[in-house]
Amino acid sequence: MGEGGKREVEIVVKTVGPSRPTKIRIESPIEVVELRKVVAAKGCHSLSHLKLVFCGRTLPDESTGGIEDSVVRFEDGDTLVAAIMPRPPPKHLHEDDEDEDDEDLKFHIPESEKLWKRRLLYFLQRKMKFPDILLMVIFSISIKAWIGIILWFSLAHIVYRWDLGPIYILATGFAAILLNLGKRKQGDASAYSIFNEDFRELPGTYNANRVDRDIRAGQF
Numbered sequence: 001m002g003e004g005g006k007r008e009v010e011i012v013v014k015t016v017g018p019s020r021p022t023k024i025r026i027e028s029p030i031e032v033v034e035l036r037k038v039v040a041a042k043g044c045h046s047l048s049h050l051k052l053v054f055c056g057r058t059l060p061d062e063s064t065g066g067i068e069d070s071v072v073r074f075e076d077g078d079t080l081v082a083a084i085m086p087r088p089p090p091k092h093l094h095e096d097d098e099d100e101d102d103e104d105l106k107f108h109i110p111e112s113e114k115l116w117k118r119r120l121l122y123f124l125q126r127k128m129k130f131p132d133i134l135l136m137v138i139f140s141i142s143i144k145a146w147i148g149i150i151l152w153f154s155l156a157h158i159v160y161r162w163d164l165g166p167i168y169i170l171a172t173g174f175a176a177i178l179l180n181l182g183k184r185k186q187g188d189a190s191a192y193s194i195f196n197e198d199f200r201e202l203p204g205t206y207n208a209n210r211v212d213r214d215i216r217a218g219q220f
Helices: 032-043 091-105 115-127 132-140 143-161 165-179 208-216
Strands: 007-015 022-028 050-054 079-084
Touching: 007 032, 022 032, 032 050, 032 079, 115 132, 143 165
Parallel strands: 007 079
Antiparallel strands: 007 022, 050 079
16 A cells, blocks of 8 residues: 555556557546556557547546546456547648539539630629539530520610510510521421421321221221
């Protein structure tokens, strides 16, 4: 028995991870401050990242407070668990990762696009702070379409002054239909026989003539 009722005991320190358990001799009872120093020195650990667990209870440290008055009593063969908290990544690396994630989520156009388009995107995205959904709409419309839209609104102002709004809208609708009609390749037949040479019908067309033929053939 040592001074003040203290005695020397041997305990087993198990470090979380692949490290093998080690035995150390300490005085019992012992202050948590001194215990942490002994364990840290034995395992070459950093005190700021060291957590000690004894009998299912985490011993206090600098982050939890109350470490100055904490005392632990050990017996021979007791086991103390040491956990080393991982170091957080450097702040600048964390910020770089966030910046990269934000950059990946932003709207982009291919590098092969023309220089003026890339400069326009940079101006609208970085300077004007346009939302990505609006940028997608702007850059998904072709130059010809933009010219048509600008021209339409320019003429709409003039037409409004002449009270020809309804006629202008109807003309716009017909123009949109005519301009978006598809073009058939040479030799292709239309689904509407009236547009085909000799009013030729597509195979499998079901109409009144087909019904009449089926009736005469006794298929009904």
